[in-house]
Amino acid sequence: MFEGHGLDLSQTPDHPTIDELRSRQLKIANVVENDSLLIIVNNPESIRSADVEYPYRASSDMLYFVGWSKPDAVFCISNRGGEMKSLLFIPPRDTLKETWTGLRIGLDEATNQFPIDRAESIEDITDILASELEKSTNVYHQRGLSDIVDRVVDDALLETSRMRQRTGFGPANLCDPRPVIAELRLMKSETEIALMRHSCRIGSAAHIESMQQAFSGMAEYQIQAVIEGCFIHNGSQWSYPSIVGGGDNATILHYNENNSPVNDGELVLIDAGCEIAGYASDITRTWPINGKFTEAQAILYQLVLDSQMAAISMCKPGATFDDPHNAAKKVLAQGLLDLGIISGPTLEEAMSSEQLGTYFMxxxxxxxxxxxxDVGVYAPDDTPRILESGMVLTIEPGLYFGAWRPDVDIDEKWAGIGIRIEDDVLITENGCDVLSDDCPKTIADLESIIGSAA
Ligand SMILES: [Mn+2]
Known part of the structure; x- marks a missing residue:
């Protein structure tokens, strides 16, 4: 179990090197205004119950610029007169605390092992950050993650007018760092693509494993256990709570109760992905729990698959972000028109939110x-983004015929069918590369795999 079914899961690609992380810092330092201080506060820890915390996940920006994955850290990049300096605040070594929560990296080790010019104790952040702020005109800071950092920044901005009058220095502008960081993160490097490909490969193996183990009556959480067991077995973990919905549950887009049996004759929709070094995969497959599509299921499944393939064919440099969506909508609307599920009469009307939007929302x-x-503006200046080599997007059309829905009278033939097919697609120089291509999705492939190991 969990071995990957011919997919090579043994070699985890290299994580970004110190040099790559440094070059990301340099890029952002060149994008922000001169005399700026950019502050990145790591995600706070959050409580699950009493003194038990949720497993910690560092903020993606902290991973992107520093590769630092521990809590209570604050990262700063200053750009003064074109010179970039980086500073990381971290919890200092503390034998008593380390005995309980694990070894810490000391300040000297951090400076040696991470792409930073200087490490300081988080306990000294008030004074040190205040003095960094005094030397900066523009502060890039996202509020709401740390009361202490927010207070130091507020104090510095309040002091500004007095200070600037005296010295001509001091922070004058508070800027949102997210748009500038998003533009960098939108374009993936070779290292990042290799990690995402690996994450997709483990995700694909997990989906295949669940297909093989499937049997009628299997509980949704048992399928979830196979999927997430495969993630963990391969040194990964989920990148979002797994969605496993049988029958009508598949028509709830973010269903994650995962507590019902999947009965003979039902489809199961599994939307589950993992992460490697923080890099996510996001894969959805839908298939019959008993290994054989009914005629109605097969008709709708093939329609969704055709729409997904049409959308993937639009993934190329120069196309817009909306082109794959429009291609998928066109195929779905025409298919539902042909089946008499929507009335048109024109394709334009069939593609409207009132008609197609009833089933593809x-x-x-x-x-x-x-x-x-992931971050990145979809429509800068209200115009759909032009796709470029190095961007990665999902392609995930679906159709949902919830029998539970009070707003629409669904033919019994289609009721209780929810289908989504999702792959992760890299835009390349010449077109695209489907990173999750190892995960089967044709009707023939699915029917030959489902239940083969149960
Ligand atoms: Mn998705």
């Missing part, structure tokens, strides 16, 4: 990277 794509729904 989400977008086809989102960016993916360190965040599953």
């Amino acid at each position: 989400h977008r086809t794509s989102h960016w993916i990277g360190l965040d599953v729904h």
Whole structure:
């Protein structure tokens, strides 16, 4: 079990090198205004119950610029007169605390092992950050993650007018760092692509494993256990809570109760992905639990698959972010018109939110990277983004015929069918590369795999 079914999962690609992390810092330092201080506060820890915390996940920006994955850290990049300096605040070594929560990296080790010019104790952040702020005109800081950092920045901005009058220095502008960082993160490097490809490969192996283990009556959480067991077995973990929905549950887009049996004759929709060094995969497959599509299921499944292939064929440099979505919508609308499920009469009308939107109510794509729904503006200046080599997006059309829905009268033939097919697609120089291509999705392939190991 969990061995990968011919996919090579043994070699985890290299993580970004110190040099690559440094070059990212240099890029952002060149993008922000001169005399700036950019502050990145790591995600706070969050409580699950009493003194038990949720497993910690560092902020994607902290991973992107520093590769630092521990809590209570604050990273700063200053750009003064074209010179970039980086500073990381971290918890100092503390034998008593380390006995409980694990070994810490000391300040000297951090300076040697991470792409930073200087490490300081987080306990000294108030004074040191204040003095860094005094020397900066523009402060790039996202509020709301640390009360202490917010207070130091507020104090510095309040002091500004007095200080600037006296010395001509001091922070004058508070800027949002997210748009400038998002533009960098949108374009993936070779290192990042290799990690995402590996994450997709483990994700594909997990989906295949669940297909093989499937049997009628299997509980949704048992399928989830196979999927997530495969993630963990291969040194990974989920990148978002797994969605495993049988029958009508598949028509709830973000269903994650995962507590019902999947009965004979039902489809199961599994939307599950993992992460490697923070880099996510996001894969959805839908298939019959008993290994054989009914006629109605096969008709709708093939329609969704055709729409997904049409959308993938639009993934190329020069196309817009909306082109794959429009291609998918066109195929789905024509298919539902032909089946008499929507009335048109024109294709234009069939593609409207009132008609197609009744059964396909989400977008086809989102960016993916360190965040599953990764950063990057979809329509800068309200115009759909032109796709470029190095961008990675999902292609995930679907159709949902929830029998539970009070707003629409669904033919019994289609009721209780929810289908989504999702792959992660890299835009390349000449077209695209489907990173999750190892995961089967044709009707013939699925039917030959499902239940083969149960
Ligand atoms: Mn997705």
